Amino acid sequence: MPELTAELIVDGKVPRRPVISPDGCWVVYTVHPLSKADEHPVAALWLAATDGGAPPRQLTAGTALDIAPRWAPDSAAVYFLSDRAERGTPQLHRIRLDGGEAEPLTAWKGGISDHLPLADPGVVALVAADEPTEEDERRERERDDARVYGERVRYARVRLLSLADKQIAAPIGPSERHVVELAQRPGGGPLALLSWPDTELDACFVDSAVHVVDLSTRETREICRTPASPSGLTWWRSGDDWRLAFLATTPPGPVGGEAVFSVDEPGQPDNLSAGMPMCPISLAAPASGGLLALFAHGLDSALHRIDTRTELSTMDGFADALTVSSSGAVVAALRSTSYAPVDVHSGPPEGPLTPLSHTRPELREITWGRQERLAYKASDGLELDGLLVLPPGKTRADGPFPLVTILHGGPYDRDADKLSVHWAPSGQWFATGGCAVFLANPRGGAGHGHEFAASVAGAVGVDDWTDILAGIDLLVAEGVADPQRLGFAGWSQGGFMAAWAVGQTDRFRAAVMGAGISDWGQMVAAGELATYDGTLGGSAGWEGVGPHRHDRLSPISHAAKVTTPVLILHGELDPNVPLAQGEYFHRALRALGVEHEYVVYPREKHSIAERAHQLDVLRRSRDWFTRWL
Template sequence: MPELTADLIVDGKVPRNPVISPDGRWVVYPAHPLSKAGEHPVSALWVVAADGSAPPRRLTAGTAADTAPKWSADSRTVYFLSDRAEWGKRQLHRIRIDGGEAEALTTWKSGISDHLPLADSATVALTAVDEPTEEDERRERERDDARVYGERVRNARLRLLSLADKEVSTPVGLPDRHVTHLAQRHDGGALALLTQVDPEVSSAFRDTRVHLFDLETGEARELGGTPASPSALTWWRSGDEWRIALLATTPPTLVGGEAVISLDLSGEMRNLSAGMPVCPQSLAAPATGGLLALFADGLDTALYRLSGGEFTEVSTVDGFANSLTTSSSGEVVAAVMSTSYQPIEVHAGPQAGPYARLTDMRPELAGITWGRQERLAYKASDGLALDGLLVLPPGKTRADGPFPLVTIVHGGPYYRQADELTVHWVPTGQWLAAAGFAVFMPNPRGGSGHGHEFAASVAGAVGIDDWTDIVTGIDLLVAEGVADPERLGIGGGSQGGFMTAWAVGQTDRFRAGVMLAGISDWGQMIGAGEMAEYDGTLGGSTGWEGVGPHRHDALSPVSHASKVTTPVLILHGEVDPNVPLAQGEYFHRALLAHGVEHEYVIYPREPHSIAERAHQLDVLRRSRGWFTRWLQ
């Protein structure tokens, strides 16, 4: 039997964002390596028959970052972005699915941000920042590059590419705002644009709007504002009326469950998923009318169809599913899916299922003996229904316990642990189980899969009820004889890293902790993180309300560092914009000041998600070694 090794995990590939052809015959998808072997990321485009009648075949070589595939209206050509001409600068290309070489369509000096082939088959809508002027080039050449807030903002603007002469034009009349998403009516009508005030990530929480652009007249108008952090812009038709749908945080909050928001052409907004105990995560609209959505439903995923103004469940997918796409008729849908012992693969089928697996991206995992993965359902201390997963060491059952138990907390907090194969470059269930640990992966409140109120309950209260949700699950596993109370560990990344730092300051029960890209101080997050408004809502205050003490001080792990006795492994990317390195540095200095056993590791060049192969291997081996040192 093959052994699960760190190399085996990071050397795999994963399909992302599949797109089904309008005629429903083909699915194109990028295949992304899980780790970056060289300086630049690479990915290849593949195509597969939607009915499984032909195996996948590669469209592009994968020597550059080939991403964002989209179909032509006749389902014969795939348009995509690639940086093959200049690393890091994407240009638009197209390739026929019946063979041949890819053709470059743009040479825009600043690169292309996004694209959308239009229904007229003669034009492609693009988003791109302005090309550098002579003054821009002089400033760069002479290092006259002082940055003044609000000046020289590099907003991505709408551009139109004529396929006849490959000329790019810039429509006038649109506001000077950053365009993040494009969508066109299926009948070839107006373009919808999702915009924010500037490219800063935090702007998605402050000021986002939908604009309409008439391709025939060149007229533009603002349709209305949106709730925070919108995405998945989609035209859909209800009877004879065209409307726009998108995903956004349930208004009026900045922290909470996502909602399906619909705007009619007068700008009137409606929350189509209000009150649902599930959370939308992907939208698709057939040209024939109606709206489809994938909803996170506890540990599983469900496909819903809008009917009579309300969503009705069409089918249920065991485990994880996302990136929904549909044919023009709506008869065939596709998505990426993963179950307990099967990695993420592309699946397709009729709306009501069954969904056939079309890809086999991880053949190297065949024959691995996985640890038994169990679903958990339990009640919080206040009676709230909770769920999670338990992974036991391979070949073991509960009767072989108690085991050393590692609790791995997911990020977000608006995320979830679905019942999927738990193998990734971060410390995950199967990787730790293979070393003899039982692994508990809880879904505490604040996450997705249980509706808006469940997710919103952590606003200004991170580390309170969500922490007790985790403790309750650990206590249950101890009481059932699964977990050895003298050998408990905790770890996680991002929000899971915060929860690790928080946990070791609240109790001395844990013998080891692994804090990966974790938050130690909410005040610093507001001052240096890329989502200040969101983080301020999570932490409960910003610091500029007046002289403290502030709510976020009480909820910051560094405030409780004097009580820490647990050995902690701190792992952090050096150029993380989401959770800046100062967060790990602050906790390291606090533990140093209090004489707490710990190890502090910085990964050069790495952002929030560790990408380089050697670094991913180090995260896996070092974290498992840390738990082995202290728990076994």
């Protein structure tokens, strides 16, 4: 049997964004390489029959970034965005299922950010910023480009493309809002828009809104202001009435569990999933009526008809990106289970869903470490779950093992019971190196409802930290983990917890801090999610003379107590957790004489994308634990 290698991980591909054709016969999806070979990423479109009657086939070459597929109303063609004409600048293209090359439909300066084929077969709605004016070009040419906040904002706006002459009409919808999603009511009805007040990512947490545009009169109405971080705008039919639905953080936010909201006229949206002990992650609605919601539920997933609160089916492990045919007879989603990588699955809503794609055949012969479900209680009695991955060929009887605890990002994320293989710290990779791995799901994550997720607001590193310790203590008590050989690793929020852990205890022999937060005040100052980060840390720093809540919750404040060797990994251009976060912790450990290694990856953002850098992350992090554990 072949062994899992770093090359097998980073040279793989992953499917994303499946979309069922209106007639229910086909699923189109994108396939992305896990690593980037040069400056620009690439992706290809693939097509699969929903009944599995024919093997999937590749629609586009994948030599450019071909993404965001959407079906023509007659299911005979797929519209998508591609930067094949100018790398980094996506334009709208169309490819027919009966063969031929993809046809370019736009050449918009600055590119198209989203699109939607309308019920009128001759029109496509586009989302794009205004093209640069002569004055804009002069300013750029002459470097007269001082940026004044609130001036010259390049909002993404909605325009209609006529396919007959490829002319793009003047913008419709709100003029001083940034449009991020759109959806047309089935049957040729009005166009719904989801907007932010400006173009910064942080704007999704404040003052987002839903609008409806009458396509015959161009009249725009605001339907509602939304809770924080809305997404998944969807029309759905309840009897003879049409309503709009979306996902957003349960108020007051912005930290908490997502919920399904619905609205049918101007006013406050209703929370359709209030009180449910699970978290919605994807919406879809058949034209025939009803609203479907895919939920993260503990380590597994569940499909509900949310308007009637009816459970349709349950699915082991991970599921996401729900899509449904017009009739409602067929759904598709991305799925992964303990030893099977993410693939596109399809079937009736009542299940079962069967795999259509087979994106990673190179992993079929790998001998995986045994993955077990864990259920235990926190110190305050809260029920928790997680996963244990043992070294390949080993059982609990072969323990105790060196144990690496891995925390996911977010914190609003989770480790579902899926195959744990990734370029960032992952279960099977460390298990192959001889360690047992604990994948922890402390409070603050998804899958257990709103209150579970909201409990870390202004309290990161408090109860969530003791939740993790409770899981480690359980594995030590059961003879799985050697208490003298404990490690901790994570990326993003997991990187924060790694830095936090080594400042709270000397139990860990080694830690890996990947793109981790060391100071919550600096996150408010420079991170792209300032509102969210300020809520997690509990303060912003401008409340007055400190000490502030975020000081007590920042790993940098506890650096003087660190004795554990720490490997710090960070992307140089990370906008989410800026490089200064890793730099700050490095400078503290250097000043304090603590054993550590600090690695910066040029050109990389929050997720490491280049092949050589991904290989380095994998090898360096596993070697770090081999050295110290």
